[in-house]
Amino acid sequence: MNKYVQVEFKNISSNQSDILVALLNEIGFNGFEEEKSNLKAFIPEANFDKPAFEKNIELLQISFSETLIEETNWNQVWESSFEPVVVDDFVAVRADFHEPVRNVKYEIIITPKMSFGTGHHATTYMMMQQMREANFNEKIVFDFGTGTGVLAILAEKLGAKEINAIDNDEWCIENANENIRRNNCRAIELQHANSADMKKRFDIILANINKNIILENLELLQKQLIPGGILLLSGLLSGDEKEIVSKCNKFGFKCDNRIERHNWLFIKASRL
Numbered sequence: 001m002n003k004y005v006q007v008e009f010k011n012i013s014s015n016q017s018d019i020l021v022a023l024l025n026e027i028g029f030n031g032f033e034e035e036k037s038n039l040k041a042f043i044p045e046a047n048f049d050k051p052a053f054e055k056n057i058e059l060l061q062i063s064f065s066e067t068l069i070e071e072t073n074w075n076q077v078w079e080s081s082f083e084p085v086v087v088d089d090f091v092a093v094r095a096d097f098h099e100p101v102r103n104v105k106y107e108i109i110i111t112p113k114m115s116f117g118t119g120h121h122a123t124t125y126m127m128m129q130q131m132r133e134a135n136f137n138e139k140i141v142f143d144f145g146t147g148t149g150v151l152a153i154l155a156e157k158l159g160a161k162e163i164n165a166i167d168n169d170e171w172c173i174e175n176a177n178e179n180i181r182r183n184n185c186r187a188i189e190l191q192h193a194n195s196a197d198m199k200k201r202f203d204i205i206l207a208n209i210n211k212n213i214i215l216e217n218l219e220l221l222q223k224q225l226i227p228g229g230i231l232l233l234s235g236l237l238s239g240d241e242k243e244i245v246s247k248c249n250k251f252g253f254k255c256d257n258r259i260e261r262h263n264w265l266f267i268k269a270s271r272l
Contacts (some may be wrong), residue, residue: 002044002045002046003044003045003068003069003070004031004042004043004045004066004069004070005042005043005044005045005048005066005068005069005070006040006041006042006066006067006218007029007041007042007043007053007064007065007066007067008038008039008040008041008042008064008065008066009037009038009039009041009062009063009064010037010063010065011037011038011264012037012038012039012062013037013264014262015262016060016062016121017034017039018122018262018263019060019237019263019265020039020041020062021034021039021041021121022028022061022210022211022235022237023056023060023223024041024043024053024056025210025235026045026210026211026212026213027052027053027056028043028048028049029041029042029043030042030043030044030051030169030171030172031043032121033100034120034121040094045068045130054119058200065145075159078113080266082095083100083120084098084147085120085124085125085226086101086104087104087128087129088132089103089104089105090104090105090106090128090129090132091104091105091106091107091108091132091154091157092104092106092107092108093107093108093110093128093150094107094108094109094110095109095110095111096109096111096182106154106157106158108150108153108154108157108158108179108183109179109182109183110148110149110150110153110179110182110183110247111175111178111179111182112220121264122261122262122263123208123234123235123263123264123266124147124151124208124234125144125234125261126151126234126259126261126264126266127151127206127208127232127234127266128151129259130152130156130232130257130259130266130268131151131154131155131158131206131232133268134158134232135229136155136158136159136160136204136206137158137159137160138159138160138161139155139160139161139203139204140160140161140162140163140164140200140201140202140204141155141162141163141164141202141203141204141205141206142166142198142204142205142206142221142224143155143163143164143165143166143204143206143208144162144196144205144206144207144209144217144221145165145166145167145168145208145209145213145235146165146166146167146172146176146190147167147172147175147176147208148172148175148176148179148182149165149175149176149177149179149188149190150179151206151208152156152165152176152180152185152188152190152206153179153180153185153188155182155204155206156183156185156186156187156188157183159223160187160204161187161216162187162189163187163188163189164191164198164202165188165189165190165191166190166191166192166193166196166198167192167193168192168193168194170192173190173191173192176190177190179228196217196220196221196224197220197224198224201224201225201226201228202224202225202226203225203229203230204229204230204231204232205221205224205225205229205230205231205232207221207231207232207233207234207235208232208233208234208235209235210235210236211235211236211237211240211243211244213223214235214236214244215243215244215247216235216255218248218251219251222251222253222271224250225271226271227271227272228270228271229268229270230256230268230269230270230271231248231253231268231270231271232266232267232268233266233267233268233269234264234265234266234267235264236264236265236266236267237263237264237265238260238263238264238265240265241258241265243266244265245267247267247271248267252271253269253270253272254269254270254271254272255267255268255269256268256269256270
């Protein structure tokens with residue numbers, strides 16, 4: 001059975017929690033439990049680079065505890081803490097043990113396990129909120145870093161005819177596949193991949209990952225997006241905006257819109 005490193009931070013602010021999630025996501029942590037004033041982060045023991053972890057945490061001067069745990073029943077963990085997320089009157093994300101959410105246009109039912117992307121975090125919330133403003137009808141969509149699959153599922157519900165969803169984490173693929181089936185989706189092609197090069201063209205690209213991966217792949221994403229196509233970006237801290245906008249401009253994107261939520265940034269860009 002696989003073992004995981006669990007790192008727990010106590011008595012931290014919501015801003016510190018957001019910064020920690022961003023930093024830890026960049027160095028391979030792929031599961032997070034956020035509670036009031038506390039954060040637990042998880043990474044497979046084999047992927048844990050302790051020197052890189054300590055280097056990132058040292059500057060924040062935040063204390064933590066580190067525990068080695070067995071792979072557990074993440075469904076039970078989430079059932080005890082996961083509450084539905086409601087994005088305006090647009091979409092609700094809930095688990096199958098929740099009652100249906102009324103007065104929303106779409107419902108997405110997920111079993112999040114350890115995958116990132118339940119809608120609780122500001123980055124996923126903003127992506128879903130702003131997807132409402134885009135025309136997905138009959139579009140070909142690329143979900144780069146799908147996590148739970150929640151954005152790909154929403155894209156299909158919004159009328160996309162074809163969605164390519166990829167992630168480089170096998171646990172995410174397993175989880176996304178379960179969620180895709182649970183929502184009776186038929187237009188999503190899920191793939192375990194270490195590269196964003198899909199060798200095809202897209203009308204819309206969704207990238208809710210982190211700054212470094214977005215910057216590394218912007219040129220490739222631009223080549224795969226049709227002229228006039230849109231790129232929806234999140235997983236970015238507000239302080240990343242200047243660098244992201246500069247690189248978008250360099251690679252032929254025009255930044256059309258931006259919003260912030262809890263110190264996190266969403267950017268909508270179109271290919272010139």
